[in-house]
Amino acid sequence: MSQLPVGGTDAFFNLLTSSVWAQNGWTFNKAPSVESLKGRFDIGVYIPFVTPNVGAEIQVLYNPVVGQDPVGTNVHFIQRVVNNHAYISTLQGVIKQPYGTLENKIDTVIEQTQLSFLDPQNPQKQTFNPFYDTYGKTVRYPNQTILFRDYPVRDDIYNNKAWDAELYLAEVKDPLNKPNEVTIYDGISWGWKSIFTPPKTTKKFSDSLASGFEVDRFNLSQLTPGSKYIAWTNNDLPSNRCNPNTFLSTHNDSGFRL
Structure with missing residues (x-):
């Protein structure tokens, strides 16, 4: 996390x-x-998620100096998000894109980018805007502080993720005469990364069979009693694809099936 310059980075702007x-x-x-x-x-909360999803939660309280800083209902948050596993946010939920789909966007629901969209719950609501707080998780308090919350996650934990954000305070200074003119103030950067480390394979066995029937026996020693182990056949290998009936079974030294 770091402080960002007043007016935003060039990439954001x-x-x-x-x-x-x-x-x-x-x-x-x-x-x-x-x-x-x-x-x-x-920053009140900044914690990672590991399972069943990877991601993080952040809670940021904007604490202004009243009389010097922007306050009121015309103050908003704008957030830029860059990541390598895009999710499209909608009012009905998220539309998951394939892993590796890159994303560089202003963080709003997709309906906020649609000029003709009318909120069915509030048709008078101004929805065509870049403000996170239009539908995002924010709370405005009587003392002019504003709480920003976000908790982006991904359920594909087996691929490396990089999710970065730039969060800025913004203000519509003249809502009556210039309702679509926005001033960008200071901000912060935040985000999260996840790196999947597959478990180490203790033993690998291989054999071949062109056709017919075959039973192969392999022995593993020094296993810990009561622990769980995984046995699997790699069907991604072309040599295995012709053997769809391959199965694995385990027995102890006394011949009992495990």
Whole structure:
């Protein structure tokens, strides 16, 4: 985790200014350095998930200096997400993409990118915007603090993952006259990585059979009583694909099947 400059990184700002919102009348400005936030982002929770999914949860409290920092309902969060296993977020849930599908996006539900979308629960709601808090997990408190929450996970634990985010505070300064003009303030970077390490194979046995029937016996010594072990046949090998009836069984030294 690290602090990001007021106005955002070039990668974030370029993504935002080339977005579907920018193509439909929205403008985005970097706040001048003199308007850098005087308050702080307090990290209350930042924990990893390992099983059954990999990922992390973060909770960030925007704690402004009232009178100097942006406050009120026109203050929002905008988040950029970059990862190597894309999920498309919708109001109905997520649409999982194949592992290796790269993603570099402003973090909203897909409906927020659709100019004609009307929220069936609230048709008057302004939904065409890049703000995380339109449908994301945020809480606004009476003392002007705002809690941001996110917990991105992936259920494919057997492939390495890299998930990175840039989170910024944003404000619509003149909602009456310029409701689609947004100013970008300071931010933070955060994210998570997962690396899958397969268990080490203690023994490998191989044999061959062109056709017919065959029984092969292999012995394993120094196994720990009561422990669990895995025996498997690698059918990804072309040489194994012609033997679909191969099966494995185990017996102890006394001949009893395990």
